[in-house]
Amino acid sequence: MLDEHEILNCLPCGVVITDREGRILVWNRAMSSLSGLSAEEMEGTPLQQWLPDIDRSHASIVLPHRDQWLDVRVHGQDFSGGCAWTFVQEVRQELDQAQADFVSTVSHELRTPLTSIKGFIDTLLRSGNQLSEKQQHRFLKIAKNQADRLTRLVEDILTVSRIQSGRLKNVPQRLDLAEVIDLVLESLSQKYEARRMHMHLPNGLPEVWADQDRLEQILTNLIDNALKYSEKDTCVDIYAKLDPEDESVLWISVRDQGIGIPEVHLDQLFNRFSRIDSPLTREREGTGLGLYITKSLVESLGGTILVESQFGHGSIFTVCLPAAQHLPMHLEEGLHA
Ligand code: ADP
Numbered sequence: 001m002l003d004e005h006e007i008l009n010c011l012p013c014g015v016v017i018t019d020r021e022g023r024i025l026v027w028n029r030a031m032s033s034l035s036g037l038s039a040e041e042m043e044g045t046p047l048q049q050w051l052p053d054i055d056r057s058h059a060s061i062v063l064p065h066r067d068q069w070l071d072v073r074v075h076g077q078d079f080s081g082g083c084a085w086t087f088v089q090e091v092r093q094e095l096d097q098a099q100a101d102f103v104s105t106v107s108h109e110l111r112t113p114l115t116s117i118k119g120f121i122d123t124l125l126r127s128g129n130q131l132s133e134k135q136q137h138r139f140l141k142i143a144k145n146q147a148d149r150l151t152r153l154v155e156d157i158l159t160v161s162r163i164q165s166g167r168l169k170n171v172p173q174r175l176d177l178a179e180v181i182d183l184v185l186e187s188l189s190q191k192y193e194a195r196r197m198h199m200h201l202p203n204g205l206p207e208v209w210a211d212q213d214r215l216e217q218i219l220t221n222l223i224d225n226a227l228k229y230s231e232k233d234t235c236v237d238i239y240a241k242l243d244p245e246d247e248s249v250l251w252i253s254v255r256d257q258g259i260g261i262p263e264v265h266l267d268q269l270f271n272r273f274s275r276i277d278s279p280l281t282r283e284r285e286g287t288g289l290g291l292y293i294t295k296s297l298v299e300s301l302g303g304t305i306l307v308e309s310q311f312g313h314g315s316i317f318t319v320c321l322p323a324a325q326h327l328p329m330h331l332e333e334g335l336h337a
Helices: 004-010 029-035 092-130 133-164 177-188 212-228 279-283 290-300 329-336
Strands: 014-019 024-027 059-065 068-079 082-089 173-175 197-200 208-210 236-243 246-256 304-309 315-322
Touching (some): 092 133, 173 177, 173 212, 177 197, 177 212, 208 212, 208 315, 212 246, 212 315
Antiparallel strands (some): 014 082, 059 068, 068 082, 173 208, 236 246, 304 315
């Protein structure tokens, strides 16, 4: 015969069973090690007494654990005799490690342009009067380019930090894709020749369900990369269509005829600070954060991003986003409220 208490004690996550009045009947072993409070002292007491803000939905709460506070995710499920609660510790340590790795990579990335700026300014200060005007101008130009790079890096890092902390809020709405692409192409035409960019959208394409700023940023990053990693006499084409197998999804593709990406690098493309070493990449300005940011933004809009590429023959980046014509009922209702 199985002993229910024993089974609950074997589970790796914290389990608490309360009766209809919220009094603790079971406080399993994982819960004791999570909270530092034993079953003996907890069983028979009201759960609310220990965790007054607890509610039945998933939530993060903090438990007093010896001298420290502990983040846990909680879920409560009612049954006929009371409620079964699960408590799972947040993976804080892994997050801390990832954070530490990020800070160390960021510091390294920031130091490179800073060292260069400092080096050239030091030289100008120390021996500027021995340099020709042309040399002085060249050194100042390098320092300015590096300062611009630093600015771009800081902006991208701030975006990454906003994404990670969930501070980047989306306000999704119905958007006419052609209008958004037009805006993006117009703004990119300040930097690249307009004749290199071509939009091909079929008639009757449904609207896309997205946040306008995020969608503009996604398309800007992809089209900018497509133009940046291609020779100047090539074109970039932007296509869109409904997913042939699922009409609730819109595909937006950006295709270039550029340097392409070797297959071995496709996996790491969306990682932070990932730049693929090639003569053209070295020549072109970049932070290696654009595709990471793009992927995070696409996912925040409920979409996915795919890449196909043939080294030396160009790439196609495809973003799949919800089509507004097939919105789930609750979103439609929210729209008309
Ligand atoms: P970056 O700021 O370096 O452009 P991204 O994150 O946007 O950073 O891109 C990461 C790397 O992926 C680039 O450095 C480049 O090597 C490669 N890459 C991105 N888009 C393309 C493309 N359309 N064609 C070829 N390589 C690309």
